[in-house]
Amino acid sequence: MNLSLSPRDPSRSGILSRRVRRLVVQGAAYSLIVTLAACAKKEQKPAAKPPVPVAIATVERKTVPVQIKAIGNVEPYATVAVKAQVNGEVLKVHFTEGQDVKRGDLLFAIDPRTYQAAVKKAEANLSRNLVQARNARQDAERYAQLVKEGIVTSEQYEQYRTRAEAFAADVSADRAAVENAKVELSYCFIRSPLTGRTGNLAVHAGNIVKANENPPLVTINQITPVYVAFSIPEKDLAEVKRRMAAGKLAVEATIPNDAGPAEQGMISFLDNTVDVATGTIKLKGTFENRARRLWPGQFANVVVTLAARPNAIVVPAQAIQTGQSGPYVFVVKADSSVEIRPVTPGIAYEGVTIIEQGLAPGERVVTDGQMRLTPKARVTEKPGPGTRDQGPANPRQASGQPKGQQP
16 A cells, blocks of 8 residues: 655645734733733722711810719618517507607507516515514614623624614515516516607517517617618728718718609718628718608618819710720711720719820710721711710719720
8 A cells, every 4th residue: 555645735834823823912912901901990999988977076174073883772770679578468559550659659568467466566575574674673773782781692682683684685685576576567568769660560459479579579760860881892992081081971872763862961880891702891871861762771872972083084975985905985087087096984974984094185086876987987977965065064973983885
């Protein structure tokens, strides 16, 4: 078999070369177009976000009272659990439960007949022994004269003298028995030991009572005046002691859901030991409580004013936020953008908080709308609460704790 090789076709080779070059040029052009398009997309700026509407307040200076706030309990000024001191039947109850009574008012009458008889018996014994003692004393006096005259012996005289002394001792014992019987008789008529308000009545007429039996017949609380007991952190102890040493330290108390004015009182008790478990110390304030707005057992909001701090830098409490790095605020700059500014809050009162560090008077801070903000975001002001709208400071609403909000 013969094989023959045909020579290479020059025209066909040229056509292929032209096609290859065309494809290369087209590919390069396509790559350039794609690259330019990508660069153009990168150079396009995103559409500007509209300003975030927020409430804005101006940082101000104010005089702020330095106060301690606490939750206290109203306690009666005095409490007496009235119990019977003798056994017997209750003949009559001379009050109704919940009634106001005065010191010395008759509360209960217990059947006194047994104790009246005991008094009469003791008095009869006393009368008998008084006669015997008088006779024995007269005999001793006569024998004293006879022994001087030598008519009787000294031994005989001593017998009569000793007999007279024995009867005198019996008379003393009888007098004590009479007094004891009278005391027990007086216990049949139970009187109020203080002025106050009676509580729940445990017995009624006809009941048999025993001495010192529980529960008590009735409990009486003195509620004018009253105490309000509360505790403060030990860090405030030194300042409280200094103020108490300088004079009377005022305290205010209000009852939750009571729209009336605060009750005014004075600190009257400072405990002698700090509670190591809680790091607090107990105090009591005394309140006249003439209107009886403070009732034993109630919770009360207590405010102790220690001093006043002039020219304090304050912002609305709602401006302060809390993040992982601590408290901060959004400060509005001159170009209406915001920045995050760490701050050190102090005490708060009437909706504003002292800023110890981080802000200056005249700066503006965001008080509402913080959840929509990011650093450098632009804002526009909307009506909202701010320090510019705050009224006069009310010391009663001071607090020792800064307010914050978790972003």
